[in-house]
Amino acid sequence: xxxxxxxxxxxxxxxQLSKLKKLNTFWRIAKYLAFLLLIIGGSLIPxxxxxxxxxxxNRLDMEIDKFEKNTATKLIVIxxxxxxxxxxHHIYNLNSLSSVYKFIDYFNAIDExxxxxxxxDTFGGSLMLHHMAINALLNHNGNKKFYVPRxxxxxxxxAVLSGNELFMNKNAFxxxxxxxxxxxxSMPLPAKYMMAESYHNGDKIMSKMxxxxxxSCKVFLEKLFxxxxxxxxxxxxxxxxxxxFQNIIKRHFFDGxxxxxxxxxxxxxxxxxxxxxxxxxxxxxIFNYIK
Numbered sequence: 001x002x003x004x005x006x007x008x009x010x011x012x013x014x015x016q017l018s019k020l021k022k023l024n025t026f027w028r029i030a031k032y033l034a035f036l037l038l039i040i041g042g043s044l045i046p047x048x049x050x051x052x053x054x055x056x057x058n059r060l061d062m063e064i065d066k067f068e069k070n071t072a073t074k075l076i077v078i079x080x081x082x083x084x085x086x087x088x089h090h091i092y093n094l095n096s097l098s099s100v101y102k103f104i105d106y107f108n109a110i111d112e113x114x115x116x117x118x119x120x121d122t123f124g125g126s127l128m129l130h131h132m133a134i135n136a137l138l139n140h141n142g143n144k145k146f147y148v149p150r151x152x153x154x155x156x157x158x159a160v161l162s163g164n165e166l167f168m169n170k171n172a173f174x175x176x177x178x179x180x181x182x183x184x185x186s187m188p189l190p191a192k193y194m195m196a197e198s199y200h201n202g203d204k205i206m207s208k209m210x211x212x213x214x215x216s217c218k219v220f221l222e223k224l225f226x227x228x229x230x231x232x233x234x235x236x237x238x239x240x241x242x243x244x245f246q247n248i249i250k251r252h253f254f255d256g257x258x259x260x261x262x263x264x265x266x267x268x269x270x271x272x273x274x275x276x277x278x279x280x281x282x283x284x285x286i287f288n289y290i291k
Contacts, residue, residue, distance in 0.1 A: 060289040064090050067282060073115040076106065077290055078159065080122050091290070094133045094155065095125035107136040115143040118163070119287055124154025124175075131220055137162040138227040147279050148172045149287045154260065157253065162224055167279045173263040177253045178217070214255075221254060248272050 064075050077091040092103045110116075124130065137144060137159065144163040146152070152160050153175040160166060160174060225246050252258065252272060266276055 060286070061090065063286050063289060067117075067286065071115075071117075073117055074110055075117040075119070075286070076103075078118060078120040078122055078156070079290060080125070081290075092133075094122065094130050094159075097129060100129045100133050103133050104136045107140050110140075111142070112140055113142045115145065116140065117145045117147065117283070118159075119147045119149065119283060119290070120152045120156055120159060121148070121150050121287075121290070122152060122156040124156045124158075127155065127217070130155030130158060134159050134162050134220075134224070138224060147283050147287075148174070149279060149284065151175075151263075158221075158224070161249065161253075162227070165277065166274060167277045167283070168266050168269075169279055170266055173265050174253075174269065175264065176256070176258050176260050176262055177221075178214075178255065178260060218254070221250070245273050 067073075067075055075090065078094060079091065080093060080095065089102070089106070092106075093099045094103070134155075143165070145165040145167065146160045146163040148160065148166070148168045150169065150172050151174075152172075154177060157174040158177045161177075249272075250256075252264070264272075269276060
């Protein structure tokens, strides 16, 4: 009796172990299958996403081409999203060297008297790359219309200042254009403050870099003023980019008391003397394919 009971207990435990082994085997197989599906799924994701992305880009191209045909003008987009490998010839990221080269090539190729519509939505970025792109804008003698649906900050604001017509949504904004420096691994700091602060701390090299950067940007800004004066292409749409308005821009955007991330609203800009128009619906419809 005892032997039979003992055998029954052992048999029961063996059966439990067998079930546990089967369960462990099941979970092991499930893990392998999940891992395999993750790898396969990850490799297949681009095949599911890419057609949608390509479709949207193709639709954007079609809408822009239709707009250009109907208006006999050109239209491009400046934003922070598009990567270097984009095949879309209407969108440019001015923080990418290859994209800036394409931007310059674009203006080299088109008729220099044609009107160019520019939808801009950017936080700005590289000082040198933006100066390179804006130089191409300044050398274009045609009408340049800037549309700001949301924001054009820092270098984006400087690009807007090179145009002659400005269109903004009521909640869009511009920002100061004073250059920023990044000493070591720290956060970007305003060059206009570092000139005095660095010298006070005995860091003459950083003070010299800040001073030179401010001087370089001031020279570029004066070049911008001179260019728009010659072409009479001015945001306020006056007969010239007069000295009074130049000083207003310098005081508020360049060497004034505002931090770099300060937002100048449409009402702020109008008080300064900017003439701002409402963005047409056909431009907003194109922007909806981008954001």
